[in-house]
Amino acid sequence: MTKLKGIGGLMLSLVVAGTAYAQQPTAPMPEQAPPANLQPAPNTQNQVLRAEQGAPVNTQRASMAERNRTSESLRPIDDEDIMFKTTLWRRMDLQEIQNQPFFSTNNEVTRYLIDGMKAGVLKAYKNDSLVTELTPEQFQTNLRMEGTGAGLSDEEKAAGFGDAAPAGGGDDGWGDASKKPAAPAKKPAAPAGGVDDGWGGNTPAKADSNGFDQPSYADDNSAYEYFPTDITVLELKEDYVFDKRRSRQYYDMKSITLIIPAAKTSTGLDREVASFRYKDVDRYFRSNPTKFIWYNNQNNARHLNMADAFDLRLFSSRILKQSNSKNAYLSQIYGGEREGLVKAQQLEYKLMEWEHNLWEY
Secondary structure (H helix, E strand, O other), rough: OOHHHHHHHHHHHHHHHHHHHHOOOOOOOOOOOOOOHHHHOOOOOHHHHHHHHHHOOHEEEEEHHHHHHHHHOOOOOOOOHEEEEEEEEEEEEEEOOOHHHHEEEEEEEHHHHHHHHHHHOOEOOOOOOOOEEEHHHHHHHHEEEOOOOOOHHHHHHHOEEEEOOOOOOOEEOOOOOOOOOOOOOOOOOOOOOOOOOOOOOEEEOEEOOOOEEOOOOOOOOOHHHHOOOOOOOEEEEEEEEEOOOOOOEEEEEEEEEEEEEEHOOOOOOOEEEEEEHHHHHHHHOOOOOOOOOOOOOOOOOOOHHHHHHHHHOOOEEEEEEEOOOOOOOHHHHHHOOHHHHHHHHHHHHHHHHHHHHOOOO
């Protein structure tokens, strides 16, 4: 009995001592820094993100507005969101049936572009690079018909245009001189009493109500300009862009170029008049929605603004060139206009299938 009491007392004393020790506050142990080679490097990316998040909202909006203002795109896409991009040049024939709403009578898109340049609303450029701006005089010179005004240019003279025929006769086109000498064309002198009326008679010069003779416009260069209806070809430059943030492709049009077709020029070659930044053209068209209309042949109550018609891609065109290191047209790469036309159609399908295949697994 005495032995059991001694063991119980010992256990009780141990329990009381342990409880007292647990209630005593323990001093914290000093923390030891890890070795230098195990310390994490500072996360500079997180610091940059925190700095951008802490930037004022007005500053971010101002930088975005400045980027949109300086960009040539109508709806700029951030460079980090562009997964794929290629540049395309297209030829738009305004005489095609699908493009005739852009070329309705007295409502031609070429007329509006020319009028906008002459009024000082639009800026015209030398080519689709949109670097060299044309003055109004240069723009009017490009609209002037060949053989009028200032005569042949230095390039045309260097190419052999305007050379006088040899004294012994003219070249017959086969490298030999013709047997008969080329007789100079004689121009009949105008009669003193008036001008030739085309029927062999003389028509006296007309006088206006003030008694002055009516002026002659033979030396007026503006009388020899091409009409807006003569400019029936547009060349469109655009970027084909895939935006990975929105997961879709966009056509980002950059410029529109007026071209006089080869059938209208004396040289038998296409002639560029001027290029316009599409961003300016879109703003110009939207400034008067009821004037710059895309004519709806099916429903006259639902004409569209030309800017909306371009956005909806209601025009027909074919690809002339895709961006490449040689800056060559498809016809030059594949050796002919027919082969270039076939490759242009194949390229259209290739771009369409490329976007489609992104969603096939």
